[in-house]
Amino acid sequence: MTFMKRYLIPRLIQYVLVIWLGITVVFLIPRLTPNDPIMRMIGEMRGRGSTLEPGTMDDIIEDLTEMYGLGGSWLDQYWAFWGRLFHGDFGVSFFQFPTRVNQLIATAMPWTLGLLLTTTAITWTFGNIIGGLAGYYSRKGWSRTLDAVAMVIRPLPYYIFAFALLLLFASSLVFQWFPLTGGASMGALPTFTWAYIKDVLWHSALPALSLSILGGAVVFQTMKLLVQNVNAESFVQYAKLGGVTESRIVGKYVIRNALLPQITGLALSFGQIFSGALITEIVFSYPGLGMLLYRAIINGDYNLIMGITIFSIVGISTAILVVDLTYPLIDPRVRYY
């Protein structure tokens, strides 16, 4: 079981360490800044014109201190914080008051997950196939055209590209083909009917398109370079001289070899894809985690922001771990012992 000792256990320790570190940062940031969230909230209440009696005020302060887990020393708070986390309790949302943060995240999660998984799958598959072919036939006209297009799309941040698509295809500026906002039509009830599914797909088309084209440009570019490198290796020349059919060389030898670094690339870019999806959701008012985050920020809902952040830390690290652990299954040359 040298595999366990040499690779699996250190990797798992790293995984736990990363999550611990990330969550500790989330715990520390609000406490390191001079702002007192409770006093700010009381100030806001006063600003809205509500007058409070001194006794009620003390009660409110006490309740809020309890709610935010701000009682006692930092160490006590830290322990209590982890205690609540292990019970899966992120506290109460402030802007939708009695609702728990968990519940808000649970409603938003399917939307984000659906959008993210589909677009990542599409991006990665098509980016690699097209990039691979373009790399193999790098002298052809279409390959160069695609390369030029990727050069234009690549540097754009998610929301600028999303805005460009929104203005081109959803507003009345050029084509009004897609809906401007939302995850489904107003008042549509979530049922398993074709009409509802079509409605959801219709609404997610533009956000999904903007995420996949932008992500696809990056995958395309790296894959093209990788394939060009593999192409220059002698085994490819040998296969060509040996009369192996071209489709077999491209599919079996070149693309498969070039694909391996792309798997690591996928793991590394998860974090970026995730935050890109959050921003895209905000641009299209898509009802997922990004939109929830946006509303949390606007309302200064710290518990909710912390909940979303912790969720994404765990989610992203787990995704990277899974990709890392499946790597030896895909590349038989890599054995962790």
Next chain:
Amino acid sequence: MKVLRDLFRDYRFCFSFGVLVIILILALLSFFAPYDPTLWNVVPKDTKPSAEHILGTDSNGQDIFWQATFAVRNSLIISLIAAMVSRVVAILVGMIAGYKGGSTDRVLMFVSDSLLIIPLFLTMVMLAMLLRQHMNLVILGLMLSAFGWPWDARLIRSLILSLREREFTETAVLSGTGTVKLVLKEYLPFAMPLIFSTLINNMSWAIGLEMTLAILGLVNINIPTLGTMLNWALFYQSILLQRWWWILTPVVLALFLFIALYWLSVSISEYLDPRTRIQRVGTQ
């Protein structure tokens, strides 16, 4: 001059150069602006582009063209602060870690790796939320630079690691060159191209992140930047109300700026490293 002539042979460099010159001129024009960018209702609201107001006016009663000149200037200032400060940190960390090695290296790399792993965007959001009251151009630039250095420090470190193995290092050390002099005189020139291309990439990253934070309303929205212009245009529903001259100004400016910065960095690094040039053309 030969360098420039060679660079101008690349259409991407020509494009970037042209766009960046125009954007710089725009930024400089802000010094001659007839309006104060922080004042509202200085011109009639929501008028279409006309001879008097080239790009029309917005719902705050500001002239969009002159507002855009300030926006470009401030966005560039933020990105320059962020990129410069984070370059200094990246160079110091990268060079010390690369040259010293051992436990210094391990500690520095642990710090930079930890920063890389933390979900940057959400951490940024939390920080910005807490600093919202004190937000200005310099603080925002510094905040961005605090997160902009780890990856580039790694790149510089690996360059130094390979330089350290070269013979000239040994010659220099044996002939009594001090560490500081060795690093500054011998290594820095080698690292310059890399530092320059990361500088440009970092600027574009900083402008992008500033825009994201601005869309979320996490910066001081009364200081015009490309991001805050977009924020106001969205706030007043300019897409639904079809005020294209307003929403398109920051979007188009940003589009050109990002493409120009990327192409500049690509064309320069290809010029400096001919191997990638060969790669792009194809080796066969």
